[in-house]
Amino acid sequence: MHDIDELRELRDFDPGTAPLDDATRHRARARLLAAMDRPVARVRPRRPMLRIALTASLAAAVSAGVLVAVRDDGGTRTHPTARPPVAGTPTLQNASARTVLAKAAAYQRSHEKQVAPRDDQYIYSKEIIKETEQGTGTTKTYVDEDWRSVDNSKSSWVMEIGKGWWSPPLKKNEGVWPTQDWTRLSKLPTDPDKLLRAMRDPFDRTPDYSQPIKADDWWMIDFSLEGLLYRVPVMPAGLRAAAYEALGKIPGVRATPGVRDARGRVGIGITYSDKGRPSLGTMIFDPDTYAFLGFRNTRTSGDGKDKKTYIQLSYLDSWAVVDRVKVRPAAGG
Template sequence: MNEMRLLREWDAEAPPLTDHARARARLRLYETMTAPATPVAVGRRPLLRIAVAGVATAAVATTVLVANDSSPHTRPVSATAVLRGAAAEERRLEKPIAARDDQFIYTKEIIKETPLGGGRTRTYVDENWNSVDGSKRSYVSELGHKQWVPVYGPGQGTWPPSKWSELKLMPTDPRKLAIDLRDMGGKPDYTKPMKTGDWPMVQYFLSGLLRTPVLPQGLRSAAYEALATVPGIKVVPGQKDADGRAGIGIRFVPAPGASRSPLLVFDAKTYRYLGMRDQRTAGGKTYEQWSYVAASGVVDRVMERP
């Protein structure tokens, strides 16, 4: 496309953007693309296309149905309580991962997809081998479509970072993590208070971070706790995960005209994270999706499993 060629050549001699600066620029582009005048179909996996809340409001508490061993009962629970409970459960269950630069992060993700309005459900098993330091080709699967991902060139990268060493640099203190995400591309100012307009971007990047199947110890629980401080999140009652287990949904309130945000589902009793519900549109059809990570670990080579 001529437009893409022009974009590549525009200011070609300028220093390459950092991963953080590129992510911020992509977010601005995404917000423009999802404006009411330009409807856009949102895919399942692209992290930089997660819908974000454009306005910050108070976290919403609601009454959800929670099943116990005898009979169901109701109790009021807030999004903050669920996310903090998820952080505590993550710390209890988390096993430290020590990954060498020459290894690969393996994940096995199950995706169940049904056409909106009814139809046959298809199940995909996506296995991925991502290079720990980005120096080797990765092998990934997207709804059953398998491909090799070449080594990134100078100035190239992703959000969240694909390199384990970069993920390990991210703070595991929830407050500092939120500020680091707010101040991407520059030095974080931990003395500067968060403003209402800061939260949509922080919320967006935290959501992307949580979609990464494997994170360094302490980072996922910190992300849950950071999300618990974000205004504009709400509980969605009566949810089940892909295997039919009772769950509590957490969703971010979108801006008027913005695409619907993904639904994070947590166990109704323990608040352990169960998976994600989302939609994608392709070929003029919209699909409801459930996804969850069935296995993960560190391996020495592509096609090896933990």
């Protein structure tokens, strides 16, 4: 399995761009897909994120920019030219993966903690990351703690493999995916079929649910859903379960038994592949309860003889809603 060390980012668009017609939207999508194979030298965090300056729609933004692949060390990396995923209905996808994700959704619904944070609060999360360098077998453990503004109106504190920094609020006409804005999350559909359609353009706040999903939509849907599941620790009721069910309907999603998580537990791995683009990573579920255990990803640094490959195993240790940034919740809170 080949994992993406760094995911894709959309940025630097002209906020005055006018809305597009259907033909231009189609051309923009084609450019977006082709741009994924262009090497770009730029340092960015490992977290899966799309960032754009919003205009009237996602397509308007896409028309002015490209989707790029980046790495921790600023080096470039190319990927195979993407071929369209298997066209057709969800019945073509791996049945066992759908079963695992459906049971994971059921577990989530029965164990979900209802929360309703205020706009002036923060979502605190503590993530444990175990990273093993493949050449030496050396393992390091990192503890990443984030305090994210609920409505993104204030600066947030975020960490990446042990390093932290202040993340400023988004500027006017700017958006980021996956979003942490609770109001925006609350407006996403909890019907899995509608959520699939909404994830074709995650910045579109008024998606057309009547339009069928096309073969070249699936990669973006998977990227949007996995980013949501990976980087948003707390969601409104029903959204995470719907995301699991939606993911199970994507052609190319596969289930693999015997995958170990960061704590050494053996689970079932869920991975997406479209026969041309490397997977974003693997989600791991308990084989008995179908509770979510964590993620498995791959990261590289350096080039040539200095290139190193790391296997990352991570899990969410705890989370809470807090009133102030960089103040940890009380024990048991």
